[in-house]
Amino acid sequence: MVGGKIIIEDNEALPGPVSRLRSAWDRYWETVRKIEDALDPVAWDAPPRHGDHTGASLAIRADLYVRCGGVPLLKTGEDQALVNAALSKGARLAHPLNVYTFVSPRREGRASGGMAAAMNELFELAGKGEKPLAPAFEHWRERALWRRHLRAMPGGAERIAAEEPFLAPMPHDMVLELSP
Numbered sequence: 001m002v003g004g005k006i007i008i009e010d011n012e013a014l015p016g017p018v019s020r021l022r023s024a025w026d027r028y029w030e031t032v033r034k035i036e037d038a039l040d041p042v043a044w045d046a047p048p049r050h051g052d053h054t055g056a057s058l059a060i061r062a063d064l065y066v067r068c069g070g071v072p073l074l075k076t077g078e079d080q081a082l083v084n085a086a087l088s089k090g091a092r093l094a095h096p097l098n099v100y101t102f103v104s105p106r107r108e109g110r111a112s113g114g115m116a117a118a119m120n121e122l123f124e125l126a127g128k129g130e131k132p133l134a135p136a137f138e139h140w141r142e143r144a145l146w147r148r149h150l151r152a153m154p155g156g157a158e159r160i161a162a163e164e165p166f167l168a169p170m171p172h173d174m175v176l177e178l179s180p
Helices: 016-039 062-067 078-088 115-128 137-151 156-166
Strands: 005-008 100-103
Touching: 016 115, 016 137, 062 078, 078 156, 137 156
Parallel strands: 005 100
Antiparallel strands: none
16 A cells, blocks of 8 residues: 655645644654654555555555445544555555645534544644644554564464554643744
């Protein structure tokens, strides 16, 4: 499978405060990827990489899609459920920087919990001038070490895909830093 980076359309610029918030999240996720790459490198998903693999940014081989039973019938999160099902069957997921998809920063969308919901959250937070909370990087270090431990075992990658969705959510205990 290949995930394409999600890029906001240039011709639909975000307002300044929303753009700064989006950039802060981009920097946060770049740091998370560096932590993962340092502690649990994966040969088929080499750095530099991004972490997007949702909706229209996901490519999956037809035979793998069929083996996974297709997209599950869920109201939200169906794309992530498909990815997890494929990974649990031994699929490999890559996030090359030269694969991307442009998206509209629309605030009305088809799917609940999709891109429009993410944009609404960004606009709401930016409008309030609030800094969001995110899991501290130490939590990502612990998760990367957990993955590395499992990955070293026979069938480890499949175990990660099967077990990770059931781990307790990481606490959001770090303020996301915005640049001026």
